[in-house]
Amino acid sequence: MKMSKLFVQTLREFPSDAEVVSHKMLVRAGFIRKLTSGVYNYLPLMWRVLKKVENITREEMDKAGAQELLMPFVQPKELWEESGRWEVYGRELMRLRDRHDREMCLGPTHEEIITYIAREGLKSYKQLPVNLYQIQSKFRDEVRPRFGLLRGREFIMKDAYSFSTSQEELDAEYENMAQAYRNIFNRCGLPTKMVQSDSGAIGGNVSHEFMVITDTDAGENDVFYCECDYSANSNHAISKLPQATVDGAECGLTEKKVIDTPNTKTIEELANFLNVPQSVICKCLVYIADKKPVLAYIRGDKQVEETKLMNALGAIDIRIASSEEIEELMANNGFSAKAGFISAIGMKDIKIIADETVKDMKNFVVGVNENDKHMVAANLDDIQVKEFADIRLVEAGELCPECGKPLKVTRGIEVGNIFQLGTKYSEPMNAVYLDKDGKAKPYIMGCYGIGISRTAAAAVEAHHDENGIKWPVAIAPYHVIVVPVSTKDETQMKVAEDIYNKLLEQGIEVVLDDRNERPGVKFKDAELIGFPFRITVGKTIENGNVELVTRATLEKEEMAPETAVTEVIARINAQLK
RNA sequence: CGGGAUGUGGCGCAGCUUGGUAGCGCACCUCGCUUGGGACGAGGGGGUCGCACGUUCGAAUCGUGUCAUCCCGACCA
Numbered sequence: 001m002k003m004s005k006l007f008v009q010t011l012r013e014f015p016s017d018a019e020v021v022s023h024k025m026l027v028r029a030g031f032i033r034k035l036t037s038g039v040y041n042y043l044p045l046m047w048r049v050l051k052k053v054e055n056i057t058r059e060e061m062d063k064a065g066a067q068e069l070l071m072p073f074v075q076p077k078e079l080w081e082e083s084g085r086w087e088v089y090g091r092e093l094m095r096l097r098d099r100h101d102r103e104m105c106l107g108p109t110h111e112e113i114i115t116y117i118a119r120e121g122l123k124s125y126k127q128l129p130v131n132l133y134q135i136q137s138k139f140r141d142e143v144r145p146r147f148g149l150l151r152g153r154e155f156i157m158k159d160a161y162s163f164s165t166s167q168e169e170l171d172a173e174y175e176n177m178a179q180a181y182r183n184i185f186n187r188c189g190l191p192t193k194m195v196q197s198d199s200g201a202i203g204g205n206v207s208h209e210f211m212v213i214t215d216t217d218a219g220e221n222d223v224f225y226c227e228c229d230y231s232a233n234s235n236h237a238i239s240k241l242p243q244a245t246v247d248g249a250e251c252g253l254t255e256k257k258v259i260d261t262p263n264t265k266t267i268e269e270l271a272n273f274l275n276v277p278q279s280v281i282c283k284c285l286v287y288i289a290d291k292k293p294v295l296a297y298i299r300g301d302k303q304v305e306e307t308k309l310m311n312a313l314g315a316i317d318i319r320i321a322s323s324e325e326i327e328e329l330m331a332n333n334g335f336s337a338k339a340g341f342i343s344a345i346g347m348k349d350i351k352i353i354a355d356e357t358v359k360d361m362k363n364f365v366v367g368v369n370e371n372d373k374h375m376v377a378a379n380l381d382d383i384q385v386k387e388f389a390d391i392r393l394v395e396a397g398e399l400c401p402e403c404g405k406p407l408k409v410t411r412g413i414e415v416g417n418i419f420q421l422g423t424k425y426s427e428p429m430n431a432v433y434l435d436k437d438g439k440a441k442p443y444i445m446g447c448y449g450i451g452i453s454r455t456a457a458a459a460v461e462a463h464h465d466e467n468g469i470k471w472p473v474a475i476a477p478y479h480v481i482v483v484p485v486s487t488k489d490e491t492q493m494k495v496a497e498d499i500y501n502k503l504l505e506q507g508i509e510v511v512l513d514d515r516n517e518r519p520g521v522k523f524k525d526a527e528l529i530g531f532p533f534r535i536t537v538g539k540t541i542e543n544g545n546v547e548l549v550t551r552a553t554l555e556k557e558e559m560a561p562e563t564a565v566t567e568v569i570a571r572i573n574a575q576l577k
Numbered sequence: 578c579g580g581g582a583u584g585u586g587g588c589g590c591a592g593c594u595u596g597g598u599a600g601c602g603c604a605c606c607u608c609g610c611u612u613g614g615g616a617c618g619a620g621g622g623g624g625u626c627g628c629a630c631g632u633u634c635g636a637a638u639c640g641u642g643u644c645a646u647c648c649c650g651a652c653c654a
Contacts, residue, residue, distance in 0.1 A: 014589095016589070017647050018647095037647090092653085138654075144578095144650090144651095146647085150654095156654090306651075414653075449654050485612065486611095487612085516612090518614085520612090523613080523615085525615085547613095
């Protein structure tokens with residue numbers, strides 16, 4: 001490819017609407033352009049990268065025994081009603097109507113469709129297990145698209161679905177996919193961590209996410225990990241507390257009584273007023289779970305992890321109550337307490353749940369539904385809790401549930417995940433096969449996703465410097481750029497063209513920068529776009545040499561043109577292994 | 578959805594307070610010159626100032642409404 005004909009427009013400045021580095025770089029280097037919020041045009045350079053990520057994914061999936069197919073982007077409402085998700089999925093599902101007023105949606109994922117395909121085509125245990133996948137655009141009408149390709153509304157995803165006859169078979173396929181994923185991300189030049197995670201709205205039991213570890217805002221997940229193998233998304237992480245048992249008696253709270261605590265709306269204010277640590281306060285939060293209020297107790301120095309709470313309640317939607325909702329709830333129970341003074345004491349017909357660590361609290365401080373008052377030296381019997389669950393957000397420094405060492409935290413970009421779905425879809429959708437004994441049984445399913453476009457963006461997050469992108473060879477749009485410093489210099493042009501042609505003959509993806517630009521422009525563009533190797537033909541040609549520049553390190557090496565050709569081919573092939 | 582901000586050629590911005598019919602840098606086209614780190618000179622093309630309504634002799638500028646986009650919080654590949 002001649003640079004003069006390559007469809008690319010690099011920008012002198014970063015776009016003003018981009019926040020994270022992958023977004024800035026990809027726009028500035030001419031890979032993508034926004035069409036509308038969360039929706040991007042993939043320009044030729046980007047498309048080459050995406051096709052490479054796709055192909056690596058495809059090769060590894062095929063090698064793992066999965067079969068590729070392609071399902072429609074448009075899906076009928078009826079199947080979504082069968083699974084129950086037409087109601088549940090909410091506004092993230094892009095809904096539309098056809099000319100006959102039939103309701104449809106744009107696929108955010110394809111469990112319904114694949115389950116339909118399976119029940120039509122997989123009637124016998126003899127056909128199982130099977131794993132089907134596709135690579136396709138998905139549409140999710142995100143509340144807040146952001147970070148360019150990292151959180152778009154339309155994005156490219158590889159989604160795979162497995163159908164098994166037993167849990168053992170599913171376990172085997174799950175591990176098979178986990179290994180395929182490690183291969184895929186390694187080949188893409190992306191180090192990932194496989195972490196335990198919540199299975200969320202898609203449902204199921206066991207699930208893991210593949211995270212690209214980063215220390216920037218682009219990592220939207222908190223990952224807790226230990227020096228042993230344990231690691232988990234914050235929505236799923238568990239821990240042991242260094243000091244699980246707290247007793248208010250140790251700081252003077254020995255006699256149970258209700259006392260005045262004026263203007264102590266926050267835990268901090270209350271702890272300061274009483275001169276006790278926050279851990280001896282039992283705080284009570286009001287949540288709205290599926291439109292109904294719920295009271296959640298947790299130790300004062302800890303936070304509620306809402307996904308855990310949601311799962312503990314079996315709810316599909318949860319949020320903290322507004323002050324108006326709290327006021328209404330209190331009024332219905334004959335109280336006027338505001339947030340900060342609430343408790344379950346005297347509340348009627350309301351779900352009450354407490355974090356497990358509350359069990360280990362003694363002689364604690366708690367609200368009594370009366371403003372400016374708290375009970376001190378209270379105990380479990382006083383707060384009417386019957387149900388306990390782990391609803392606590394883990395913090396760094398708490399102890400690993402497996403080995404007891406302190407947990408660390410970092411941020412991660414989720415590029416892939418694997419789920420054990422079980423019969424979550426096959427059962428309601430009546431998707432069954434006939435077993436050996438002739439009995440109809442629902443498939444035991446798994447699903448496995450990779451964000452293709454997100455993976456490409458995550459690669460930029462992981463590999464860049466202030467000059468631009470440093471693409472790993474395996475997913476770079478081109479491997480090499482050959483830069484004659486002056487296109488007017490016949491010797492330089494001849495050598496450059498010769499190198500270019502030799503590389504082309506060897507199947508190397510190479511660009512010749514034949515533009516009549518000054519060298520600075522060409523070097524800046526080469527580094528911004530991120531060609532893994534650059535061969536500069538310039539002044540050193542007087543000594544019969546060219547320069548081989550490695551993008552990752554910007555290291556320059558002078559060598560003869562023929563050497564540069566064989567050397568660059570060798571290095572590319574070494575990295576493509 | 579709540580909170581904050583912004584909409585002016587492809588990109589980055591000024592002009593708006595104090596209304597008078599649009600400007601700068603980059604990019605693009607032509608010519609010259611230049612060629613080891615985003616040169617220079619001359620000439621040129623491109624914008625109903627997000628949209629609608631209103632105020633006014635006159636609106637990018639003032640008012641109302643609306644749409645879009647971005648940033649901060651709860652969801653997900």
